[in-house]
Amino acid sequence: MTTNPETALRQTGWPGFRGRLFHLYFVLRRPMTLGVRGLIHDASANSVFLIRHTYVPGWQLPGGGVEVGETMAEALARELAEEGNIALTAPPVLKSMHFNRRASRRDHVGLYLIASFSQTTPKLPDHEIAEAGFFPLERLPEETTPATRRRIAEIFGGQLVSAYW
Known part of the structure; x- marks a missing residue:
């Protein structure tokens, strides 16, 4: 045997x-596919960066798919540059991995916390992005998706981040 x-x-x-x-x-x-999302936190204003896509409703964390031959951190840096003109000035911190086939076309999504970044010179906006900007944690837009609210609360230890929970 x-x-x-x-x-x-x-x-x-x-x-x-x-x-x-x-x-x-x-x-x-x-x-199977792999995706990344970045929670960009501006500690001085206690705000987070959110985007609205042209093809789905609600405000979300920026991110997207990992391409063949790309690391998750490289994909995150690329997506942030494309979607929000944001450059990483220090490595992002992987906070969690999620699996949810119903919420995304991505099987597994890595959630990163970004505390060190800079906004680059604006270029032509990505055709997928309708709006983008920083919002105070205590006043997130009402249209922020439930999954985005959960991920933000997860990162900040479950603190209430808006009246619309």
Whole structure:
């Protein structure tokens, strides 16, 4: 009897043809994707940066998908530059990973806290962004999405961040 799991799998033929076939089936049926979101916190004004997309309602944290060959931190820096003309001046801090197929097309989304940043010279706005700006934690826009409110509360230890909870 084989006790090594790797040897047992090899003996059953799992990593061979059947394994490749199942892998192909799952990739075609529902490929996994990875996304990032950044909670940009301006401590001096106790405010956070939110965006509104042109194609979905509500204010959200900036972010997007991780492209092939890109790290999560690189994707976050790219998305912040595209969506909000924001440049990171220190590495972002990964706070949590989330899985929610219903909330996003991304299977797994990393949530980063960004406390050190600069706003770059405005360029033509990304065609996906309707509006963007900083909002005080105690006065988030009413249209801020529930998922965004949960993530903000998560980062700040569950403190109330608005009258609309």
